[in-house]
Amino acid sequence: MATDKKKLLLLFDRPQEPTFVTKGNNSVFDVPINYLPEKYKPIGVQLFNRFGEDASERISVKEIPPPNLDDIPELQRNENFSLFIPKHRKIAGKLIRLFLAAKNVDELLSTAVYARDRVNAYLFHYALSVALLHRSDTQNLDLPSLIHVFPDKYVDSQVFARAREEANIVPEGSRTPIEIPIDFTASDLDEEHRIAYFREDIGLNIHHWHWHLIYPFDGTREIVAKNRRGELFYYMHQQIQARYNFERLCNSLKRVKKLSNMREPIPEAYFPKLDSLVASRTWPSRPVNQTPSDVNREIDQIRVNIDDLDRWRDRIFDAIHSGNIVDGNGQKIPLTEFEGIDLLGNVIEASIITPNRNFYGDYHNMGHVMLGYVHDPDHRFLEPFAVMADPATDLRDPVFFRWHANIDDMFQEFKATLPRYTVAQLNYPGVTVANVSVQNQGGQPNILNTFWQQSDLDLSRGMDFQPRGSVFVRFTHLQNQDFTYTITVNNQGNNRMGTCRIFLAPKFDERGNPWLFRNQKDMFIEMDRFSVSLKQGSNTITRNSTESSLTVPFERTFRDLDVNRPTGGDELERFNFCGCGWPQHMLLPRGTEAGFQCQLFVMISNYADDRVEQNTDGICSDGDTFCGIKDKLYPDRRSMGYPFDRQPRQGVDTLQQFLTPNMRVQDVNIKFTNRVVKPRNRNN
Ligand code: CUO
Numbered sequence: 231m232a233t234d235k236k237k238l239l240l241l242f243d244r245p246q247e248p249t250f251v252t253k254g255n256n257s258v259f260d261v262p263i264n265y266l267p268e269k270y271k272p273i274g275v276q277l278f279n280r281f282g283e284d285a286s287e288r289i290s291v292k293e294i295p296p297p298n299l300d301d302i303p304e305l306q307r308n309e310n311f312s313l314f315i316p317k318h319r320k321i322a323g324k325l326i327r328l329f330l331a332a333k334n335v336d337e338l339l340s341t342a343v344y345a346r347d348r349v350n351a352y353l354f355h356y357a358l359s360v361a362l363l364h365r366s367d368t369q370n371l372d373l374p375s376l377i378h379v380f381p382d383k384y385v386d387s388q389v390f391a392r393a394r395e396e397a398n399i400v401p402e403g404s405r406t407p408i409e410i411p412i413d414f415t416a417s418d419l420d421e422e423h424r425i426a427y428f429r430e431d432i433g434l435n436i437h438h439w440h441w442h443l444i445y446p447f448d449g450t451r452e453i454v455a456k457n458r459r460g461e462l463f464y465y466m467h468q469q470i471q472a473r474y475n476f477e478r479l480c481n482s483l484k485r486v487k488k489l490s491n492m493r494e495p496i497p498e499a500y501f502p503k504l505d506s507l508v509a510s511r512t513w514p515s516r517p518v519n520q521t522p523s524d525v526n527r528e529i530d531q532i533r534v535n536i537d538d539l540d541r542w543r544d545r546i547f548d549a550i551h552s553g554n555i556v557d558g559n560g561q562k563i564p565l566t567e568f569e570g571i572d573l574l575g576n577v578i579e580a581s582i583i584t585p586n587r588n589f590y591g592d593y594h595n596m597g598h599v600m601l602g603y604v605h606d607p608d609h610r611f612l613e614p615f616a617v618m619a620d621p622a623t624d625l626r627d628p629v630f631f632r633w634h635a636n637i638d639d640m641f642q643e644f645k646a647t648l649p650r651y652t653v654a655q656l657n658y659p660g661v662t663v664a665n666v667s668v669q670n671q672g673g674q675p676n677i678l679n680t681f682w683q684q685s686d687l688d689l690s691r692g693m694d695f696q697p698r699g700s701v702f703v704r705f706t707h708l709q710n711q712d713f714t715y716t717i718t719v720n721n722q723g724n725n726r727m728g729t730c731r732i733f734l735a736p737k738f739d740e741r742g743n744p745w746l747f748r749n750q751k752d753m754f755i756e757m758d759r760f761s762v763s764l765k766q767g768s769n770t771i772t773r774n775s776t777e778s779s780l781t782v783p784f785e786r787t788f789r790d791l792d793v794n795r796p797t798g799g800d801e802l803e804r805f806n807f808c809g810c811g812w813p814q815h816m817l818l819p820r821g822t823e824a825g826f827q828c829q830l831f832v833m834i835s836n837y838a839d840d841r842v843e844q845n846t847d848g849i850c851s852d853g854d855t856f857c858g859i860k861d862k863l864y865p866d867r868r869s870m871g872y873p874f875d876r877q878p879r880q881g882v883d884t885l886q887q888f889l890t891p892n893m894r895v896q897d898v899n900i901k902f903t904n905r906v907v908k909p910r911n912r913n914n
Contacts, residue, residue, distance in 0.1 A: 235335045235368050237289050241342055241358065242374050245351040249343050258285035259343055262293040267347045294340045297328055299348055310506055311352035312620045313447060314598040317531040322357050323448030323582070325349065329361030330450060335368065355379060360446050363860075364453045375788060376439055376622060377432055381689045383622045384432045385703060386414045387505035387512070393689060393701045402699030407686050412706040415503050415626075422498050422628045424481040427820075428474065430626050431707055432687075433787045433813030437856075439622040440810045441466060444857060447581040447595070455583050458864045460575025464641045465870035466856045471638050472755050474631050476736055476819045480826050480900070484740045488635035490543075492536045492600060495519040498628040502617050514605045514616040516627065522600050527609040534596045542591035543640075546578060549590075550644045558586045567648055568869060574644055578637060597633050598624065642752070650879040651872075656890045658836040660722040661764065663894035666832045669714045676830075676898045680820050682906040683709035687788060706906060710775070710818040717771040717832055721764040727837035728764055728892075729866070730771060732757040733874065737827040737897065747888050751874040754831065756780060756855060757817070759866065761837060775817060780855040782811030811853015821900025828900060829885065833873065833893040842867050 240253040248270065250261045263274045302324050305311060311318050325345065332338035338361070346354055355376075362368045377384050392408050400406075415430065416423040428434070445459055475485045489496065501515040524535040549555045554562040555573060563585060565574060576584050580592045602619025605611075617623035624630045667675050685707065688700045715732065733754040739745055745753070758778045762771055776783070819826070842863050858864050869875050873893075882888045885895060 233336050233339050241346055242379050249346045256286040259289045260291055265344045291343045292336050292340050296344050297341045305350045305353055307350055310614045311350050314595045314619050315530055319448045325357035326360050326449040359443055376436055382506055386410050386503055389703055397701045407702035407704035410703055410705045425477050428477045434816055435625050436787055438625050442621040444810055454581055458572050461572040461870050463575040463579050467634050468638050471634055472753055479736045479740055480820050480822055486631045486635045488639050489632035490636045492522040495521045500627040511614055514613050516616055520604045522604050523607045525600055525603050525607045529609055542593040545590055555585055594637050601629050645875055646877050648876050650877055653890055656873055658834055658892040661834050662720045662891045663832055664720050665718040666894050666896040667716050668898055671711050678713055678818055678900045679711040680818055681709055681903045682706050684909050686909050707815055708820055709815045713775045715773045719769045719834055721766055725765050728762050728834040729837055729840040730762050731759050731833045733831040735829050737829050747878050747882055747884055754874045780812045781814040781817055782853045783814050787813045810857035812856055821902040823902050825899035825901045828898050830896045830898045840867055
C-alpha cells in the first residue's frame, strides 16, 4: 500500500535526532539497515529495538538503491545554511531536484529518509519543504512553521536553558510558559532599538522566510520561473520597506537611509542574542561602525569584492537608463512598460533565471553576503555568517532595511523612466467614491487602535534530545483591534465590477510637513484589494480588516495554541502555501499614544483593466497580495503597487491633486495603548 503522504511531515520533527528515533506522538520509521549512516550501522539492531518497541505506529520505508548524494558537495551537518551563499544555493538546488525526481511518494520517502541523516539539517528542511510545496502528489500538506522546527532562529538563547529545565523537572500539564521580554536585544540607549519590535517580530520573519521558500533562487526552472516573480520580489520588499518607514515615523525616527556605499562604516549595530541549536554556535554580532570589505572565504567557496558589487550596480543602472538588458549573446532585451520590472527584478535579485548572470552578477544576494560577513570577511576568526545572510533571520538587523532601501532605489529609478499614468488610466468614468470611513470596535469613527499582545508558542518540536511534551514560550507582539471600512460608491452606469484598492500613509513627513506626492507615494502601504460589484446608483461597501488580501490569520502564521492546543503533541502545524502572507497582527503600524495622523486612500479601478481570467476555486488565496497564488497568475493585471508605482502626471504635486473621482482620501488616526494584553483563553 502506498504511504500516506502526511508521514513525510514527520521527517521535519526534531531535526537533530536521527531518523530512527521516535517522531511525532509515537511513530517510528522502519529505516532499512543499509540506510543508516556508517556510525550507526554496527549497532543497528539494538537501535531499532530501543526505539521501535512501544511505537504506536511503524512507517515502512521501501529500500531503493540509495540516491547519489556524492555530488552534493559537503555542507557539514552542524554548519549554518544560507540561501544567499552560492555554494549552499547550488547544493540546495541539487537536493531539491533529487526530491522532485522521485517517482512517487514512496520513493520520495525513501530518498528523504536516506538523505535526512546525511545532509545538513537546515538544508534538508529547506529542500524537502520546497519539494513538498511543488510536487503534484504532495499538494495540500501542511508544513510545520519554521518557528516550531528551528525556534533558535527566533527566540532569545537564554530561553532554551530555562525550557530544558522546565521540561526536565515539571511534568507536562503543569509547565508554565517561559516569558521572552520584548526588549531583549538592546536598551533604549540605542535609537534603532525603538523599532526592534517590528524587526524582530516572529511572524514577520516567518513571512519573509516563507516568501523565499515559495520563490526559491534555485531548483528546476518551473519552480523558479513563477508568474511575475521578479516583479513580486520588487513589490513585496518595497512594501516591507514602506511599512518599516511608516513604523519609524510613528517612533520619531527618520526614514531609512539607503546603504549604497559599502566603503563607509555602518553606524547602526545589531547584537542578535540568538544561539544556533544545530550549529551549537552563537550568531555573530555586528558592532557599531563596522565597514564592509572584500569577502574571501575558501570554506564557503565565496569570493566577492566591493568592486564586483559596484560594477554590477553600474551595469544595472546602464540597463535602466538605456531601457535594455543585454543578454548572453549581446542581444538587447527591452525593459518594457509592464514587463520590464519583472525582468529587472530577476536581474537584481538574482536567481537561476537571471538573463546574463555573468554580466549583471548577483547584486542583491551578494550584498546580503557581504554584510553578513562584515565581522569576519576572510574567515580568520572561523566565525559563521550573521543574521543578515539568512532569509529566516535577516529582517532582525537594521542593516537589512538599509540594504533594501538601496535595492528599492534602483527599482524606483526604473519606475521613474516609465510613462506617467494619465487621468484615463486612473479614472473609472461614472464611478465616484462619495464617502469613506473606518469604524473601530468602540464605535469611534476613523480611529484605529493598537496595543501589545502576548501569545504562547510550543517549542517542543525544535528541542531535540529532550523529554517529550509541550514547552511553551510567551512572547509579546504588536496587535491591532479589528476594524471595518465603509465605502460609499456612486455608479452612474449599468451594473459593473470594480477593484477596490485600499492604502494607508502617514499624513506628514518626519519634520511634520505635508508631503509632496512624489515622496508620499513611496510611503503608501497596501491594506487590502478586492473586487466589488456595483449596481446602478449608490452602493455601500463594508469590509472587515481581517478579510484583507494581504494577511493571513495569526493561527496560520503560528498555529493558534489558544484555539487548537495540542494534547499529545502529534498534531502537525497548519502551515502550507496558504501560510504565506503578511501576519494579521502586523496589519497596522503601531501609531502613537497621542494618535498618529494618517491618510487612508480608497480607489475603485476599472475591472476590465484589472481582471485576470482564471479559476482559483478551492485554492487558498489568502495573503495573495505578497505571495501570489500557487501555480496561477498573479491575481491583478495592473502593475504591482498601482496607482502609486510611478511618478505623477504633470502638475500633480500633492495627493489631493492626484485624485480622480473614483478615489477618495480620509484622515484617520492610529492610537496606540501602551498596555500588554494577556494571551487569549489562558489563565497562567
Ligand atoms: Cu528577501 Cu533581501 O530578499 O531578503
